[in-house]
Amino acid sequence: MKKISGYIFTCLLLCCYAITSAQSYSGEQIKEDLAVLKNDIEKYHPAPFKYISKDQYKHLYDSIAATIKGRLTLREAYFAFLPLVQSIGCGHTHMMLDRRLLTKSASASEKPKYFPFSVRLINNQLLVSRNYSADKKITRGTEIVEIDGQPVKKILENLERNSFYSGDGINPNARKYYTIREFRKLYYLWKGEQDFFTISYRKPGTDKPKTIKIEAKDSYFMEKMLETRYPDVDEDTTGMVSYKVIDSTRKVALVDVRSFMYDFQNMKRANFEGETKKIFRKLQENKIENLILDLRGNSGGLLEYSTFLLRYFTNQPFDAYRLGFRDESLQRLKQDYKKYDGKFAREAATRLSAEFSVRDSDGFLESKYSRKQRPHDEFRYSNNVYVLMNGGTFSAAALLVSKLHNMGVGTYVGMSCGGAYDGCSAAQFSTIQLPNTSLEISLPLGRILYNIDSKKYDKPILYPDFEVKANLEDFLNNEDTVLKFTLDLIKNKIKVR
Structure with missing residues (x-):
C-alpha cells in the first residue's frame, strides 16, 4: 500500500514543476473521471488482468483516489490517471496526448516548442544524435549531463515512469526505448513549454562540462533544420x-x-x-x-x-x-x-x-x-x-x-x-x-x-x-x-x- 501510494504521490509531485493550464477540476470531478476510466477498462478491454490481478488493480485505483484531495489542473489530472492505464501492461492501451497539454493556448495554429535535439542512450549516457537548434556548438556524440539543473539520470527516471507508450507486460527495455524515442514530447508533458533550456554538456574526449542556453524550437523549424543540416539522412518513413x-x-x-x-x-x-x-x-x-x-x-x-x-x-x-x-x-x-x-x-x-x-x-x-x-x-x-x-x-x-x-x-x-x-x-x-x-x-x-x-x-x-x-x-x-x-x-x- 505504501509503495503504491508513494508512486502515485511522486507522479503528482512531478506536475508541480510544470506550466499548468488555467482550467482546473474539482476533486469530485477528478474522482468521477477516474471511476469511469477504471470501469471502462474493466468492461471493454479484452484482457485487463493479464499482467495485474483484479485485486491489485482495485488496490491501485483506491490508492490513486485517496491522493485526490482538492482541485487539479489538466496536467495534474493526466499524471494522476496515467498509472491506472499503465498498470494493465498493455502496449496498445495508452493515454492520448491532449493538445491542451502541448501548447500554451487552445489555438490550433500555435505550434508547441520542444527540446531541439534527438538523443540516444548509450552506456547510461544521454548523447546528442542530431542537433535541430540554431546553435552548432552541440555536435553528435555530445553528452547531455543536466537540463535546467536536473541531472539526466533523474530526468530519465521521471520520463520513463510517465511514458504514455510502453511495450506489453513488465518490459523495462520497451519503456526505455519509448522514453528515448519520445523524449521531446515527454519532457514537454512533464515541464510544460519553455522558451529556453539551460544545458550542461560534455564533448567527446573531455572531462569538464560546459553550460549553454539553447532556444526551444517548434517541429516546423526542426524539420527545416533536418533538411539543411542533415541532407543525407534517410527520413523516409513511407518506405515499408x-x-x-x-x-x-x-x-x-x-x-x-x-x-x-x-x-x-x-x-x-x-x-x-x-x-x-x-x-x-x-x-x-x-x-x-x-x-x-x-x-x-x-x-x-x-x-x-x-x-x-x-x-x-x-x-x-x-x-x-x-x-x-x-x-x-x-x-x-x-x-x-x-x-x-x-x-x-x-x-x-x-x-x-x-x-x-x-x-x-x-x-x-x-x-x-x-x-x-x-x-x-x-x-x-x-x-x-x-x-x-x-x-x-x-x-x-x-x-x-x-x-x-x-x-x-x-x-x-x-x-x-x-x-x-x-x-x-x-x-x-x-x-x-x-x-x-x-x-x-x-x-x-x-x-x-x-x-x-x-x-x-x-x-x-x-x-x-x-x-x-x-x-x-x-x-x-x-x-x-x-x-x-x-x-x-x-x-x-x-x-x-
Missing part, C-alpha cells in the same frame, strides 16, 4: 520494406522492414505484398545464404502484412492467429461504427455480428472464418535467417517475431522484443473520453492469440539469443553495433536455429 546485398562474398542480404502500417497519407493499402515479392525473388536470384531481417523499431500495423511475410519462411500451412471479442467489446465496436452516417458503417456493424459468432472456451466471440495460411508457391526462403529486434518491435512485428521463433526459424540479435510472445490486445480500437476533463484513452477491443506452442518457449516476451547494445565508438562513427555483431556471427558461421 527495403533490400540490399551487404556482403556478396558470403551471400548476405539485409531486408529492413520498417513498418506494416496502412498508408494513412494516401488513405490506401501500400504495395507491401508487391515489394516483398520482388525482394524474395531477388534473394533467390542472388542465391542469398544469409538473410538479416531487421525489425527494430517496427511498431506494427496490418496483421495481413506480417503473415504475408511469414509465409515465405515455412513449407507447411499454419494458423496465423485467433481474433476474438468479449460481448461488451463487440457491442461497443458496433456502436462506434453506428456513430458514422452512411451505408458502409451500418453494413460494417452487421458484418461484425455475422462473422464473430463462434464462442470459445474463454467466452470470447471469434471469427467463423479460418485464418489458416499456406506457404507462398514461389520464392520461399529456407537458408540462414538472423532477426534484429528491440523494444520498438511491437504488435504485428512482434507477431512475426514470435511465429518465426516458435517455428524454429532464425537467430535473434539485439534487445528484448517490445510485444508479448503469445499475443496482444489490438485489431479494433475505441476511445474512452472522460466526462469532465475530456482526456482520452485509446483502448483496444480485440484479443489476438498468436497460436504459438508454449512448450517451446514459456516466457512472456522474447529475449534475443545474443543481447547487443549500441556502443559509443560505433555511435560516434555512425556505425550499427547490432548489424556489425550479426555480420561477425555470419562470418564465423554461428547460428542458433
Whole structure:
C-alpha cells in the first residue's frame, strides 16, 4: 500500500514543476473521471488482468483516489490517471496526448516548442544524435549531463515512469526505448513549454562540462533544420520494406522492414505484398545464404502484412492467429461504427455480428472464418535467417517475431522484443473520453492469440539469443553495433536455429 501510494504521490509531485493550464477540476470531478476510466477498462478491454490481478488493480485505483484531495489542473489530472492505464501492461492501451497539454493556448495554429535535439542512450549516457537548434556548438556524440539543473539520470527516471507508450507486460527495455524515442514530447508533458533550456554538456574526449542556453524550437523549424543540416539522412518513413546485398562474398542480404502500417497519407493499402515479392525473388536470384531481417523499431500495423511475410519462411500451412471479442467489446465496436452516417458503417456493424459468432472456451466471440495460411508457391526462403529486434518491435512485428521463433526459424540479435510472445490486445480500437476533463484513452477491443506452442518457449516476451547494445565508438562513427555483431556471427558461421 505504501509503495503504491508513494508512486502515485511522486507522479503528482512531478506536475508541480510544470506550466499548468488555467482550467482546473474539482476533486469530485477528478474522482468521477477516474471511476469511469477504471470501469471502462474493466468492461471493454479484452484482457485487463493479464499482467495485474483484479485485486491489485482495485488496490491501485483506491490508492490513486485517496491522493485526490482538492482541485487539479489538466496536467495534474493526466499524471494522476496515467498509472491506472499503465498498470494493465498493455502496449496498445495508452493515454492520448491532449493538445491542451502541448501548447500554451487552445489555438490550433500555435505550434508547441520542444527540446531541439534527438538523443540516444548509450552506456547510461544521454548523447546528442542530431542537433535541430540554431546553435552548432552541440555536435553528435555530445553528452547531455543536466537540463535546467536536473541531472539526466533523474530526468530519465521521471520520463520513463510517465511514458504514455510502453511495450506489453513488465518490459523495462520497451519503456526505455519509448522514453528515448519520445523524449521531446515527454519532457514537454512533464515541464510544460519553455522558451529556453539551460544545458550542461560534455564533448567527446573531455572531462569538464560546459553550460549553454539553447532556444526551444517548434517541429516546423526542426524539420527545416533536418533538411539543411542533415541532407543525407534517410527520413523516409513511407518506405515499408527495403533490400540490399551487404556482403556478396558470403551471400548476405539485409531486408529492413520498417513498418506494416496502412498508408494513412494516401488513405490506401501500400504495395507491401508487391515489394516483398520482388525482394524474395531477388534473394533467390542472388542465391542469398544469409538473410538479416531487421525489425527494430517496427511498431506494427496490418496483421495481413506480417503473415504475408511469414509465409515465405515455412513449407507447411499454419494458423496465423485467433481474433476474438468479449460481448461488451463487440457491442461497443458496433456502436462506434453506428456513430458514422452512411451505408458502409451500418453494413460494417452487421458484418461484425455475422462473422464473430463462434464462442470459445474463454467466452470470447471469434471469427467463423479460418485464418489458416499456406506457404507462398514461389520464392520461399529456407537458408540462414538472423532477426534484429528491440523494444520498438511491437504488435504485428512482434507477431512475426514470435511465429518465426516458435517455428524454429532464425537467430535473434539485439534487445528484448517490445510485444508479448503469445499475443496482444489490438485489431479494433475505441476511445474512452472522460466526462469532465475530456482526456482520452485509446483502448483496444480485440484479443489476438498468436497460436504459438508454449512448450517451446514459456516466457512472456522474447529475449534475443545474443543481447547487443549500441556502443559509443560505433555511435560516434555512425556505425550499427547490432548489424556489425550479426555480420561477425555470419562470418564465423554461428547460428542458433
